[in-house]
Amino acid sequence: MAKMGSINGLREKSYDIAKLREIGIIFPLFLFGLIIALRNPYFISWENLRYIFLDASILTIVAIGEMMVILTGGIDLSVGSNLALTGMTVSMIYRDFHNFPVILAPLIGILIGGVCGAINGLFVAKGKVIPIIATLSTMYIFRGIVYIISGGRWVNAHEMPEGYKLLTRVEILGIPILVIYALIVFLFFYYLLNYKAIGRSIYAVGNNPQSAIYIGINKVKVLFLVYLISGILAGLSGVLYTSRFASAESSAAIGFELSAISAVVIGGVKTTGGSGKIGGVVLGALLLTMIVNGLNVMKISPFYKLALQGLMFLIAVIVDSLIAERYYKGRRRRV
């Protein structure tokens, strides 16, 4: 009985920390918002908030895929290149075949992105290549392929069919469809991660790969799946990205993987895997987007963006580490 008590205590404690961690994102979210709004009220205007949500949508979709991978203790550096490759391929298809039904575009994106993700998955799950090496390689391979198939040329707005551009411009009940896409992806993976066996297996593999195998989880399958999901979501985002900005270029979304990983880590997912909530990731994406947008609104040079992102990333991992340290210290004292 005493054992049960301590396990329950443990669970309560970790629950507290997780809650604390989400407040740790919401607080700076409002603080930043307040500071920027005081300097320039346009920041909290309806128009600008709409922009922030639109920008955050694509990042959220990619970050959710990245989150699956990081939950297993891996990392996917290839999402930016995957996004560019998919976006370019799909845009070129619609440039050359204007009458191709637009409704198929997201599906083609998912297909191409999924193939890229499956390649990563094969390397990591089957080839036992450590994730950073596998995805660092494919990051450069996919980017190289974008340059080759496009010949370095852009697909411009006037070459795209109207329907393709409308894909991200429609509004349903006043809500931009891009936000709805993100919401659907969020709800689907929220359900998957929290209520389905496969979602729990993803956490289990990241928490303790050895015991995950002992309780009968197919680790190879789970690993393959997370890279597949990450690829699929990056591919979907590639279509949304090119449709939203109405252009596809070879150097699109360079460094996007960093934003996605930052959103995940700032959102409270442990870099070594096993814990973190999808709601935190959405908040992380929102916070990142808001800060970038705030820089623009305050007319601060966009060149500050990258350094700021790196700094926030470091602060997030350090804070998490300090929380964990305190938590373990507390536990040790109790024992």
Added chain:
Amino acid sequence: MKIRLRITWEIILLILIVLVFLVSSFFSPYFLDIVNLLDNTTNFMEKGLISLAMTYIIISGNIDISVASNMGMTSAFMGVLHRMGTNIWICALVGLIIATLGGYLNGYLIVRFRLPAIAVTLGTYALYRGIAYILLQDTAVGIESESFMYLGQGYIAGTPVPFSLVLYVIFAIIFGFVLHKTTFGRYVYSIGNNEQACKFSGIPVEKIKIVLFTIAGFMSGLGAILLTSRLSSIRPDIGSGLELEVIATVVLGGVSILGGSGNMIGVVLSLFLIGFLTYSLNLLNIPSQVITIIMGSLLVGTVVISNLLEQRRARAVK
């Protein structure tokens, strides 16, 4: 009595180098020219210098993906100082100090907060490159100093041997000696094999980790100096993507990405293999994007193959 020839990774690399030479000289009449070949080595000496330090880091079971960004930050500091009229040699010295501090910061954060090296160096990968962009924005700084340009472009007097090649060879010997012949080197291997056991046996694991990342910072600074001297112009995106090539060099050199094994000779051989392969592909007018694809495939392919070999060996032992 049978003579058993042990096929080691280094012998495979040597055979590959010979193959590159044979095939390249067959396709291009310009390849097999000793002056050209020596001259070409200047193109990958900064990569070589950093790969020496990266070898230590990967053997110790860590990774540093911030090296190229650290180079960018260092170059940007040098550029800004130079634009303000500072003597280029003082700029170089300041750059070297900043790069070393950048490396130290990586090591400190990893050790102090018990963070994985990937997490910290991914953060500084963005931070250092970001600082380069803040410093230079979208401008470039040109350097017009004959004596400074000697570092990356000059030759040892009277010979076709580039200065940077000599610098690399000296550092390679020092790094190889320390890795293979000193206690410090053995500690690096044992940390890569079992960090926990090292801590229990009283090896100053944390100190050594900080030292390794600091050395990587120093070598990135040295690489930045060579690169800026060779290009004689500094832009904020200088050297980006180099981390892939450095890690690929080390891994292709037979260093296990999981840590604990590998040697310096392999890394030196793989540097020249990749360097001459790139040179030959350039001579054959292969676009640089294709070369990038080949490099990426080489990296991931090497790891897959060595994993498969490892599995077979493990099965054979059983």
